[in-house]
Amino acid sequence: MRTPADERLEVMIGERDIQERVAQLGRRITLDYEGKDLVLVAILKGSFVFVADLARAIDLPVAVDFMAVSSYGMSTKSSGVVRIVKDLDYSLDQKHVLVVEDIVDTGLTLNYIFGHLKSRGAMSVKICSLLDKVGRRQVAVPVHYKGFEIPDEFVVGYGLDVEERYRNLKDVCRVVKI
Numbered sequence: 001m002r003t004p005a006d007e008r009l010e011v012m013i014g015e016r017d018i019q020e021r022v023a024q025l026g027r028r029i030t031l032d033y034e035g036k037d038l039v040l041v042a043i044l045k046g047s048f049v050f051v052a053d054l055a056r057a058i059d060l061p062v063a064v065d066f067m068a069v070s071s072y073g074m075s076t077k078s079s080g081v082v083r084i085v086k087d088l089d090y091s092l093d094q095k096h097v098l099v100v101e102d103i104v105d106t107g108l109t110l111n112y113i114f115g116h117l118k119s120r121g122a123m124s125v126k127i128c129s130l131l132d133k134v135g136r137r138q139v140a141v142p143v144h145y146k147g148f149e150i151p152d153e154f155v156v157g158y159g160l161d162v163e164e165r166y167r168n169l170k171d172v173c174r175v176v177k178i
């Protein structure tokens with residue numbers, strides 16, 4: 001992909017590895033949720049690419065719903081207080097929920113979402129994240145289905161952005177300033 005003159009992209013996880021892992025996750029989730037009413041709850045915006053591929057790798061008639069959250073201001077970002085900017089369209093009553101994220105970093109976002117969704121009548125709530133920066137965790141969250149553990153480096157692509165750019169990359173990449 002064309003980049004600004006002062007930066008280049010370095011592939012951390014290539015498209016083929018991502019697709020292979022997503023297919024494996026899809027097979028596991030298909031086995032685990034057979035006969036259950038499953039809804040994938042994707043957290044916008046970063047998870048839009050992952051959930052599109054994951055949903056098609058699951059051989060069950062899943063529902064897909066979306067939620068968007070934002071931290072309450074920069075100064076309180078580390079407090080883990082999260083505001084729901086876009087709520088789900090459908091009730092979770094009698095549903096099994098799989099939260100789909102692109103990345104878990106400090107864990108603050110998912111910690112809030114996990115607790116919140118558990119209080120909304122779902123039969124079960126589990127988490128699936130493509131990437132996990134384990135070394136950055138501030139609060140423990142159970143990542144039941146995980147694509148890749150990655151080191152503490154800023155990455156873009158496959159849904160992840162820097163200032164809204166690069167979400168459409170097929171690979172997960174580092175941005176290197178030249």
Ligand SMILES: O=P(O)(O)OC[C@H]1O[C@H](OP(=O)(O)OP(=O)(O)O)[C@H](O)[C@@H]1O
Nearest residue numbers: 044045046102103104105106107108109
């Ligand atoms: O574990 P945490 O430290 O809470 O970080 C993880 C969150 O950060 C990213 O979202 P971001 O705020 O970049 O929004 P976006 O998905 O809209 O790009 C990612 O999609 C997670 O939601």
Ligand SMILES: Nc1nc2[nH]cnc2c(=O)[nH]1
Nearest residue numbers: 105153154155156160161
């Ligand atoms: N785009 C992007 N968002 C993040 N949020 C937490 N870690 C990351 C990262 O490495 N890249």
